[in-house]
Amino acid sequence: MMNKDKIKLEPVVNDNDKEILVEIKDVSKHFKVAGGVLKAVNNINLNIKKGETLGLVGESGCGKSTLSKVIMGIYPPTSGKIIYHGKKEMVVSKNNLFEYAKMAQIIFQDPYSSLDPRMTVGSIIEEGMIIHKMYDKKKRKERVFELLELVGLNAEHANRYPHEFSGGQRQRIGIARALAIEPEFIICDEPISALDVSIQAQIINLLYDLQKKLNLTYLFIAHDLNIVKYISDRIAVMYLGHIVELSTSDELYKNPLHPYTKALLSAVPVPDPKREAQKKRQMLEGDVTSPIDPKPGCPFAARCPYATDICTKDFPKPEIKAGHMVSCHHVEKINNLN
Amino acid sequence: MNKILEVRDLHVTFHTYAGQVKAVRGVSFDLYEGEILAIVGESGSGKSVTAQTIMKLNPMPPTQIERGKILLGDKDIVKASEKEMMAIRGKDISMIFQDPMTSLNPTMTIGRQLTEAIKHHKKLSKDEAQKEAIRLLKLVRIPNPESRIFQYPHEFSGGMRQRVMIAMALSCQPKLLIADEPTTALDVTIQAQIIDILKEIREKTGTSIIIITHDLGVVANMADRVAVMYGGKIVETGSVDDIFYRPAHPYTKALLESLPKTDTDKNTRLVSIEGTPPDLLNPPVGCPFAGRCKYTMKICKTQMPPHFEPSKDHKSACWLLHEDCPYSDFKNPDGGGENDE
Incomplete structure (x- = not known):
């Protein structure tokens, strides 16, 4: 199933024995835009393992949402393929999207625009089951009530409309809708960034409980790094369409390479004034360079304090160093590794 | 330290079809010279309304200041006329907003926008205004300010636009800068740059800053004092x-x-x-x-x-x-339940 030379792209971590659920093989997604080709996602290799939460972080425009849409099958990849090893084995393509959607679901960022305002909550949750011809009418109604209770709402909420709910409650409805067709794999695309701080913890706890209860696999996309670290088993860091580093979440936070x-x-402010006062910030100058017709070489070269000639010429191959997959020409020098 | 701003028992309401929304219900605080005060709270807690009321930016009606005082020196902003406010805005108090993409005028060059406030408050020749614009852009660390002043907002990235906004707000050396969620729309590495610039400006010019945010990390990083708002x-x-x-x-x-x-375990x-x-x-x-x-x-x-x-x-x-309260978790053994009102 797996190509041998691709295996080495995975970091050496102790949960290697876990089965792989989603295999992302050399996936690129390019868009033709006025002025050139926008290379949103470039040659990404990534394996998502059964039962894990893989965090995907990066700044706006780094391609994390495009990648999630490619994984969902919403965008066909320009090159490469997504192989799914769940209830059914498949290479995701236009022809099997319907089947695939039954196993992989997505939770969106904005709980206000992702629910149809003219449908009751019950019918929003039921819709997926109707489309996938699951259960009879009576059983579906029961399932809607079960799901509402599962996500911490009441059965009586089924007859109400989305506008009657707060942001946190709407996000719960979005989660119930995703769970309705009993998927194995859920992409959480910034599920909490539109919510208030006091509500965020509620949703994070809910996602965590559901994972334990239903044995779900998550791809968790976010830009709040404290939250990502808390919920993820492994984290991939994206920059300008490339994954530049991948490791277990503790390792990545302790020893970023x-x-x-x-x-x-170092840029993430932590809610602790003393730690903030002591922290040495490594300031990055400038902004992210344009993904339209990017220059060859390392995507980070223009802002990197360690960049040399080779960085602007060759793309650094991903290597395994100290339990991380990292792509940088100078990783040994910067981190004093041998 | 000198008191710059004194807000006393401020009540602000909005008239809506559904009724009267009581957005700010009796807010009082002081701000001292050179201080960074953070107002934190969730959406709808009234933090932005409080800040906008200090500059009287909300249209009245539907907004109404029910009662209270906002004293800037010995001037009560609540009672000030729109004409008086025109003299205060930009000169004594200025403001930067959350969204740097929409708060600049897309049809004006950066240089012209930057000096609009100074031209309004002081008399400057074209040459002087241009020099001033360059100085301001240097202050917020924008590279090549000499050519940048002739460019338009769309040629600037999000972080750069926010820096232009800060430069513009500082053009008349205000006593008070209000920053309403200045980094919420920005990425973390850019956020770090903006926070750094704001702190540097406080050091250099002694401007007091009110920062409104929901990000407690940002508060921990830059605030001297904090006001927590709720309901x-x-x-x-x-x-x-x-x-x-x-x-x-x-x-x-x-x-x-x-x-x-950062050290919270996944199992907690x-x-x-x-x-x-x-x-x-x-x-x-x-x-x-x-x-x-x-x-x-x-x-x-x-x-x-x-x-x-x-x-x-x-x-x-x-x-x-309260001294009669049976729980003691929150009482400080040293201070202990004094009633100040």
């Missing part, structure tokens, strides 16, 4:  | 250390506990605050947090607690701090 990961982590 | 009221104020290490209001405490720390559950914030169309009579608080007592639902002072310059509006 890639200069971009280092800068990103 | 249209300030529930706690104190130094940044008081708020983060000795929170004396259950809401502040719960908010801090609900955030995962996050502490969540159940329920949702109060509806300000019909605000609760008592403490706004009573419906979600785990310590709620009978009195919390019927009477708004006064501000108790658990330690010097640290105030919290919570009945738990």
Whole structure:
């Protein structure tokens, strides 16, 4: 099933024995835009394992949402393929999207625009089951009530409309809708960034409980790095369409190897004034360069304090270093590794 | 230290079809020279309305300042006419907004926008204005300011536009800069740059800053003092250390506990605050947090607690701090339940 030379792209971590659920093989997604080709996602290799939460972080425009849409089958990849090893084995394509959607679902960022305002909550949740011809009418109604209770709402909420709910409650409805067709794999695309701080913890706890109860696999996309670290088993860091570093979440936070990961982590303000006062910030100059017709070489070279000639010429191959997959020409030098 | 701004018992309401929304319900605070005050709270807590009222930016009607005072020096902004406000805005108080993409005029060059305020408040020749624009862009660390002043906003990235906004706000050396969620729309690495610039400006010019945010990380990084808002009221104020290490209001405490720390284990559950914030169309009579608080007592639902002072310059509006209250978690052994009102 797996190509041998691709295996080495996975980090050496102790949960290697876990089965792979989604295999992302050399996936690229390019868009033709006025002025050139926008290379949103470039040659991504990533395996998502059964039962894990894989965090995907990066700044706006780094391609994380495009990648999630490619994985969902919403965008066909320009090259490469997505192989799914769930209840059914399949290479995701236009022809089997319907079947695939029954196993992989997505939760969106904005709980206000992702629910149809003219449908009752019950029919929003039921719709997927009707489309996939699951159960009879009576059983479906029961399932709607079960699901509402599962996500912490009441059965009586089924007859209400989305506008009657708060942001956190709407996000719960979005989660119930995703769970209705009993998927194995859920992409959470910034599920909490539109919510207030006091509500975020409620949703994170809910997602965590559901994972334990239903044995779900999550791809968790977010830009709040404290939350991502808390919920993820492994984290992939994206920059300008490339994955620059991948490791277990503890390891990545303790010993970031890639200069971009280092800068990103040092930029996150932590809610602790003393730690903030002591922290040495590694300031990044400038902004992310344009993904339209990007220059060859390392995507981070223009902002990297360690960049040399080779960085602007060759793309650094991903290598395994100290339990991380990292792509940087100078990773040994920067981190004093041998 | 000199007091720059004094807000006393401010009440602001909005008239809507559904009724009168009581957005700000009796807010009082002081701001001193060279100080960074953070106002934190969730959406709908009244933090932005408070800030906008200081500059009188909300259209009246439907907004109405029911009562209260906003004293800038000896001038009461609540009573100031629109003409007087024109002289204050940009000169004494200026403001930067959340969205740098929409708050610049797309049809004007950066240089012209930058100097619009100075031209309004002082008489400057074209040459002088241009020099001033370059100086301001240098202040916020924009490279090549000499050519940048002739460019338009669409040629600037999000972080750069926010820096232009800051430069513009500083053009008349205001005494007070209000930053309403200045980094919320920006990425973390850019956010770090903006925070750095704001702190540097305070050092260099001594401008006082009010920063409005919901990000407690940003607060921990830059604030000297913090005011926590909930349901249209300030529930706690104190130094940044008081708020983060000795929170004396259950809401502040719960908010801090609900955030995962960098060392929080995956197996520790996050502490969540159940329920949702109060509806300000019909605000609760008592403490706004009573419906979600785990310590709620009978009195919390019927009477708004006064501000108790658990330690010097640290105030919290919570009945738990009353001397007759049986719980003692929140009482500071040194300060202990003084009533300051």
